[in-house]
Amino acid sequence: MPYVVTDQCIKCKYTDCVEVCPVDCFYEGEVMLVIHPDECIDCGVCEPECPPEAIVPDTDDKAEAWLEMNRTYAEQWPNITRQIDPMEGADSFKGVDGKYDKYFTEAPGQGS
Numbered sequence: 001m002p003y004v005v006t007d008q009c010i011k012c013k014y015t016d017c018v019e020v021c022p023v024d025c026f027y028e029g030e031v032m033l034v035i036h037p038d039e040c041i042d043c044g045v046c047e048p049e050c051p052p053e054a055i056v057p058d059t060d061d062k063a064e065a066w067l068e069m070n071r072t073y074a075e076q077w078p079n080i081t082r083q084i085d086p087m088e089g090a091d092s093f094k095g096v097d098g099k100y101d102k103y104f105t106e107a108p109g110q111g112s
Contacts, residue, residue: 002037002058005066006054011090011103013031027078036074
């Protein structure tokens with residue numbers, strides 16, 4: 001039961017989850033993070049650390065649409081292993097609907 005990141009991370013990119021991950025399975029895109037589902041050990045410590053509640057277990061109905069997306073970009077984007085500052089204006093994007101269509105980009109982040 002791996003965890004996945006949903007579109008609620010887009011334009012927020014809080015990294016509190018990265019800081020607590022014991023296996024470093026987060027990868028950074030320009031506007032969001034993803035979890036590599038094959039590396040995730042299902043410990044669940046990341047889920048409560050996510051301010052916009054963007055992390056869900058793959059058993060959640062919301063997760064199905066995001067599982068392959070997480071896998072695809074985890075194989076393309078750089079690994080991130082430490083906490084960085086969230087995106088500018090992140091709080092104003094919490095809970096906004098339709099972020100994937102409006103703001104998603106395939107561009108990688110900086111990694112760490």
